Amino acid sequence: MAVYIRLDDAVRARLRGDAAGCTSSGSDHDASACLSELVQAFLETGAGAAEEGGPGPAPKEYDSDEEDGPGRAAAAAASVRALLDPLAEEDVFRIRLAAAVAAAMEAEAALRAHGAAFRRAVVRRLRGAGYDAGVCRSRWEASGGITAGTYEYVDVVAPPSASADARQRARYIVDADFRAWLEVARATPEYAAVVAEVPASAVVAREESVGRAVRVTSDAARRSLRAHGLHVPPWRKTRYMLAKWLGPYKRSTATSPPPPAAGAIPMPGGAGLDVKCRAVGFFAPPATAPAARIK
Structure with a gap:
């Protein structure tokens, strides 16, 4: 029996490679990620369809509008804990990596408020x-x-x-801000219990585990918001959250130079920080003084 799938114009454009989000960026992670994203979106349309109000059955595990309860919240919390902080014997490499990440972040704690510089400093220490x-x-x-x-x-x-095949090497997501992105206004006690199971210092987990944890927490966040009569904003939807860590990406192993000496004032756009700026009307850079004319 033939099965026909209706694709909207946006999906057709992405399959043709016309969409800006799926153009090649010189990275090995863009083209394959776009195709896998389309396949994943089709296999899991329940998440996107339920959020957008479109057709499609909701998966049994996620995207339910049922109210939270102690049992449901406990199951979600246990799932998040198992995904983001599994037992040591289940992933020995992750335990060693998590210890190295904790040491690197502690050593670079002074840069914590400077997001890009902090991440590059952590990468420098991990590579070392x-x-x-x-x-x-x-x-x-x-x-x-x-x-x-x-x-x-x-x-x-x-x-x-x-x-194992070298092309199938496990990839781990490391993010010190992961938990902060899950917080919502006026969280229900049930949702707060789910977020409490996310490591507070940093998430160190396989990318597939991150994807599953994002779906669980996004579903719980949606129920929490709707319990207070609030709409789910676009940046809280499952597909938006998944795009942060599992969307097409560029990877760089370049790191910033050592941090400036104590008391020095960090300058934005410093060498090695890969900072891109765009004028937005707040100020204009000072014009370069013309060289003195020799008479």
Whole structure:
């Protein structure tokens, strides 16, 4: 029996490669990510359809409008804990990596308020410890009710095991701000219990575990917001949250130079920080004084 799938104009454009979000950026992570994103979106249309009000059955695990209860919240919290902080024997490499991340973040604590510089400093220390770490910048376009955006985080690619294909090396997401992005206004006690299971210092988890945890927490956040009669904003929808850590991205292993000496004033756009600025009308850069004319 033939099965026909209706694709809207946005999806057709992305399949043709016309959409800006799926153009090649010179990275090995863009084209494959776009295709996998389309396949994933089709297999899991319940999440997107339920959020956008479109057709499609909701998955049994997520995107339910049923009210929270102690049992439901406890199950969601246990799922998040198992995904983002599994037992040591389940992933020995992650335990070693998490310890290295904690040490790197503690050493660079002075840069914590300077997001980009902090991430690059952490990457520098992880690479010095022998890890294949990099700074990843994801970017996605507005579509289907979600707004465009960019996000930056750290990743670490595990070395291939003796029996594994080198092309299938495990990738770990490292993000000190993960928990902060899950907070919502007027959270219900049930949702607060779910967020409490997210590591407060930093998330260090496989990318597939991050994706599953995002779906669980996004579903719980939606129920929390609707319990107070609030609408789910575009930046809280599941697809938007997934795009942060699992969307097409560029990866860089370049790191910032050592931090300035104590008392020095950090200057934006310093060498090695990969800072891009755009004039928005607040001030104009001072004009360069012309060279003195020799008479």
